[in-house]
Amino acid sequence: MTLTPLGDSAVVVALDSGLDETGLRRVWALAAALERDRPAGVVDVVPAFANVTVFYDVAQVGGYERLCREIATRAERVETADLRREGRVIEIPVCYGGEGGADLADVAAQAGLSSEEVVALHAGGDYLVQAIGFAPGFAYLGGLPEKIHTPRRPTPRTAVPAGTVGIGGAQTGVYPLMTPGGWNLIGRTPLRLFDGGRHEPALLRAGDRVTFRAINAEEFAAWR
């Protein structure tokens, strides 16, 4: 385990673990341990792929060295239960193709498949939320079948609507907000991935499993 300062108000705790599920689970378990028993002066705990970042208020921690010792102590006490904890399974309905999935045919052409086969592969996958970040509620999903890995588009779109499902390289995900975006757009979900008015604003958490289910345009329209 190594602790590296991230500026003067955060410290990155790296576990030297891989990006496979075992490594990710160690990161989430450490984040859970730090959340459960926050050292004094800690204001935020953020898991991200290979490490956990601990944000602190230096006026409250009783010294940076002491904070680092307290973090190390908790890291040693990570509980097996945390390592074994299963995330929730969240099903995301997607209306593939059509207006919200303008690049479905392109993805199919690049993969040498039909659009139906792309949808079957995408909706048949089992995805793991590796991290939340980049934008509010945005989930980095692992588990996209290799056959439909598709390079990002050469020119990003200036505005992709919230709820759009895309493929960028080996990753798939849902745009939580209307933003510019360079991914290939294959469909749209009626679910809100991020809603500031909810108690828990992000639909997904790191560690959750995601499945996609194909719905038709009528079901999509009826959802709201």
Next chain:
Amino acid sequence: MAITVIRAGMLTTVQDLGRRGHRAAGVPLGGAMDAMALRVVNLLVGNAEDAAALEFTLTGPELVFTADTTIAMGGGDFGAVPRWQPVRVRAGERVKFGAARTGCRGYLAVAGGLDVPVVLGGRGTYLRAALGGLEGRALRDGDELRAAAVSRQMVDRWHLDERMLPSYSAAPTVRIVRGAQAGEFDGALTTAGFKVTSKSDRMGVRLAGPAVVRRDAGELVSATVAPGTVQVPPDGQPIVLMADAQTIGGYPQIAHVISVDLPLVAQLKPGDTLRFREVTLEAAHQLILDRARALALLREGLAEKMR
């Protein structure tokens, strides 16, 4: 007490000290770009340091106050009222801020604090997600804001010892601590000056200067970033991440602007220049503690000036 917005000015938003504890959901800290200015102007009108106030950018708003109140202006100099002191305004009085003469962002606190709903632990406006502030957006002409009621007002015949403020300048030296990838770059950040470009916004201040080149071109696993993080994209032109920065970023991190100097960056406008100077983490921490002490002294001193 209400405030009518006659002219909104440029990118005028309600801001506070941001949202803590929601980074795991991808929600940025947000809040005032120049947090020190926001803290001080709030204290000057008798508010808590983290009360909601107005932040405006390059061009200030024109406002009418519907009742007698106390305001304080800080950050850049936008005319209209003297900065860094409580100013009494009368019911019906019109206050018209102009273009920034110095700095980039102005902060206007009103006694009682701006009364907008708390969303995810903060009142500040996060435009990208249309969150907080007034309907999640920048102010428009004709908007109306409310300030919470107050029972006591600040005595107004005095002003702040400006030595406690950051050394605002259009060409500041900004102190940094090393970033995780600092050792992977040829040509340090500290040998040349950089110019602020017009692509800068509340997410990041984009700089132009001699390219800072990373020797190792390998891709990095995306990692946590924070306001102050200096990222270097492949073109070698550094970006200083600011209040609305995303929570995770994929570019190498060469450095981090220290907390007490981030207001200096927040007050730079396109065309201004800056230089970087490296300090130790211990020095950066000591400077935060010194500033906290100065704010505590100000708070205590002001408590005696409330009537």
